[in-house]
Amino acid sequence: MPNQTRVVIVGGGFAGMSTAHKLVQQRGIHVTLIDKNNYHQFTPLLYQVATSAISIDNVATTFRSYFEGKSNIDIKMAKVCSIDPKTLTVHTEEGESYQGDVLVLAAGSVVNFFDTTGAMENSFPLYNLNDAERLRSRIILAFEEADRNPKLIDEGVLNFVVVGAGPTGTEIAGALADMINISLPKEYADLALTKAKIYLVDYSHAVLSAFSEESQKYAAETLHKRGVQLRLGLLVRSVTDRYALLSSGEKIASKTIIWAGGLQAAQLAQECGLVQGHGGRIEVQPDLTIKGFPSIYALGDFANMPGRLPQLASVAQQSGYWTADNIIATKKGKPRKAFQYKDKGIMAMIGRNAAVVEVGKKRRELTGFFAFLTWLSVHSVLLSTLRQRIEALMQWSCGYFSKNNDFQTIDRIKDAHIIWKK
Ligand SMILES: Cc1cc2nc3c(=O)[nH]c(=O)nc-3n(C[C@H](O)[C@H](O)[C@H](O)COP(=O)(O)OP(=O)(O)OC[C@H]3O[C@@H](n4cnc5c(N)ncnc54)[C@H](O)[C@@H]3O)c2cc1C
Structure with a gap:
């Protein structure tokens, strides 16, 4: 034309x-x-895929379905x-x-692994849908391994180390705590889940460093109450297939080191x-x-x-x-304009009934249950399709009232099958 x-x-x-x-x-x-890829991914909910709270189809939208009927676009994978x-x-x-x-x-x-020794080979990053699926398998496998051989718990098979206490790290740490405290005890009745440990490590001295001090305090206290152990002001020096070594010299035995660090x-x-x-x-x-x-x-x-x-x-x-x-x-022969970002605020989920929301440029804070509801409402609206919005709301409601994490199928991805070996 x-x-x-x-x-x-x-x-x-x-x-x-x-x-x-x-x-x-x-x-x-x-x-x-x-x-x-042939799909757009809704990254804010990847941590929920990784913790079996929501199905994959609700965070991925194929480009062809999104632009169906439009004649002036070609999609090339x-x-x-x-x-x-x-x-x-x-x-x-x-x-x-x-x-x-x-x-x-x-x-x-x-x-970005920041050249941390062994991180690329041994940790589980959480940045795209493949990562989320792989991590979901790893998390569920850890519980299956511990159930098969409880001795492995003392060797750290139920230790989860989350690197990076930004929104992604905080959200996955909180979601893991909910799984361990609320949903899994019903399914793994004989397993000593009280021995499971979650560590959240960050170089910064606060969780959610981009948020206000009040939000940070609320997030840290909530995570602490739910059993997440904070290791702040510390670097992860190296990662192997069985532990993470921190700059304090602490060695945390774990096969599930989740990288949300850069x-x-x-x-x-x-x-x-x-x-x-x-x-x-x-x-x-x-x-x-x-x-x-x-x-x-x-x-x-x-x-x-x-x-x-x-x-x-x-x-x-x-x-x-x-x-x-x-x-x-x-x-149209008109001048281009300089980009101006309209800051509508930031938010992070901490877990069941707990979130932090800071609205607008002036950052009016909201924490707790109303922030939790706000987070869910905003994220459901932001999903790409009507089907995803309806299904996500249904899955969240079912999960909330039944206290189950329903999407626990282990994927047949080879490298997720890391069996705990001596
Ligand atoms: C786990 C996680 C949670 C997040 N949560 C939030 C949140 O709650 N709120 C928030 O505001 N932000 C969040 N973010 C940040 C947000 O996802 C990013 O800022 C946003 O995705 C950036 O959009 P983008 O289009 O620039 O890049 P992306 O969304 O990363 O998209 C890049 C696209 O390019 C494609 N691509 C890359 N390389 C090539 C190539 N060589 N050839 C062809 N295609 C290529 C990729 O497949 C991808 O589809 C989160 C990020 C992550 C990883």
């Missing part, structure tokens, strides 16, 4: 999806959305391995290349020949384009956006909508 603007989007996370969502409603724009900024072309590992008039780079972030830009950032900054992320100008390349945008977790914005879904999503607006403005 003449005058059609071809936009190639790399990555269908919160940033890429919101860009595509807005652009496909425009005439005269054709979108090619490329992602290495492929891994982009390099970019030619001059010709606005991306090349994929599968061998195909895609050229656009505009490139949108939104490949997100991946785990992020860096997706690997593609190193391979696209563009300037990288803090966290390996691509440096961008206020309008989210790259200096010297007015037709290339980088956004979301993949970019260092002005104002040192945090790596949050809301930031990524707003940057995606903003990018779409700038692409549309350019097409």
Whole structure:
């Protein structure tokens, strides 16, 4: 079609999806959305997949179903391995290349082990759906191993070490505590679950360091009451297949060391020949384009956006909508605008009946049961489809009233089957 603007989007996370969502409603724009997976993942609920509270289908939405009926978008499942900024072309590992008039780079972030010895080989990161499934299997296997051979409990088979006390680490530690205290005792009646231990380790001296002191205090006290042992102000020095060694010299025996300790830009950032900054992320100008390349945008977790914005879904999503607006403005011959993030607040779940919510830029705090309800309501609304919203609400309600974690099927993923061996 003449005058059609071809936009190639790399990555269908919160940033890429919101860009595509807005652009496909425009005439005269054709979108090619490329992602290495065939689905968008709703990361805020990954910890619930890992702790068997919610089913996988409720956190993953296939791109094709999301954009069904839209004629101006092509979906390509492929891994982009390099970019030619001059010709606005991306090349994929599968061998195909895609050229656009505009490139949108939104490949997100991946785990950062900060070169911690043994962490990559032996810990269980929690950053994507594969990680969540693998971790879920590992957690359930730990209980099965202990049930088969209770002697292993004294060797630490029911010890869980969570590295990183940000929202993800805090949420998974709290959810594990709920499993151990509430749901599993009914299923593993003969198992000494009181011997299970959860450790939450962070270099910072507080849990949820991005939150207010009051929220931090509430979170720490709630976790402590539920049996989570805090190890704050400490680094994890090394991880093996049977323990984590802390900077204090403490060695915690565990086969389940959960890594929620850091992020860096997706690997593609190193391979696209563009300037990288803090966290390996691509440096961008206020309008989210790259200096010297007015037709290339980088956004979301993949970019260092002005104002040192945090790596949050809301930031990524707003940057995606903003990018779409700038692409549309350019097409109409209008100037692009500098990105402005509207801070609506932050929240984290601590566990049953307990959450912290800080609303708006002024961060009005809410803790406890009402924060718990707020967290559930906000996250159900944010899910991608109506089916997911209804099902998530049903699964949360069933789990809440029955006090069960229903989605405990062990997946047949090879590396999840780490059997506790001497
Ligand atoms: C466990 C967890 C919990 C979180 N909880 C919250 C929360 O409660 N609230 C909140 O605001 N934020 C949360 N976040 C942060 C939030 O998920 C990120 O800030 C957000 O996902 C960033 O969106 P994005 O689109 O930039 O990147 P992503 O969502 O990471 O999407 C990147 C996409 O790019 C694709 N991709 C990567 N490399 C390639 C390649 N080479 N070729 C093709 N495709 C590629 C990926 O498959 C992915 O679909 C959480 C993150 C994690 C990991």
